[in-house]
Amino acid sequence: MQIPEIKRRLPILQLLAHYGLTIDKHHHIKCSFHEDDKPSCRIYPETGTYHCFGCGKTGDVIQFIQDYEKCSKHEAIKKAIELIGETPATTSSIAMGIAATDCRETENFAELFARQQESLPRSPKALEYLKDRGLENLKEVGYNTGKQWPKLKQCLTFPLKDQSGNITSLYGRRITESGGYNAEFGKHYYSEHRRGLYPNYPPPETEILIITEAIIDAATLQLAMSNEQLEIRHTAVLSAYGTNGLTAEHKAA
DSSP, rough: EEEEEEEEHOOHHHHHHHTTTOOOTTSSETTTTTTOOOOOEEETTTTTTTEEEEEEEEHHHHHHHHHHHHHHHHHHHHHHHHHHHOHHHHHHHHHHHHHHHHHTOOOHHHHHHHHHHHHGGGGGGHHHHHHTOTTTTOSSSSEEEEESSTTTTTTEEEEEEEEEEEEEEEEEOOOOSSSSOOTHHHHHHHHEEEOSSSSSOOOTSSSSEESSSSSHHHHHHHHHHSSGOOOOEEEEEOOOOOOOOOOHHHHOO
């Protein structure tokens, strides 16, 4: 079992329930890591992450255990495996292997994207771009200033997901200009070793699959289809990655 599988099998809402915590209608809880007289910690069930606007604590389910129980990452991994249901006899050896694997992980895309979602409302230019494209109601979109993560900087970001719904890569659409012109404006970027599909793998019940050329096309079509008057049963949308971007992963899906 690897770190991504632990996160997939341990939903953050299940973890919160273990500690007797429940989210409010705005997906907030009172932060467990500082004195909090009103809920200031935002929970993101879709990415399995959290972020506190009061103390700045942020992370995934493993980091939450580490923060909540004031333990090491190795101990937090062992606890996560126990909550999933692994037997205590195998927990130690499995956790040791996972801890070693985790040292080689370079990016936590779920955590990065959660931060970028929080940055979006603070960027008038990003909000203006989304409005101009008719995407102001899109939920799964972020903005990366480049200050905390130098890749895909000054880009609107979109999550690419694996078959289990985990965010495995990010796509970036550059939206900045300089002096009215910038060779980078409107260009497309992906994080290294791109994996995953946008907006997700088609559900098993899909009968009609609409493939678009680009991610923003897919986002636009998804918003249109979410309108009750345009709802089409058993129909899903899948974005290719440009005119030559129909990958083996797309074909397998």
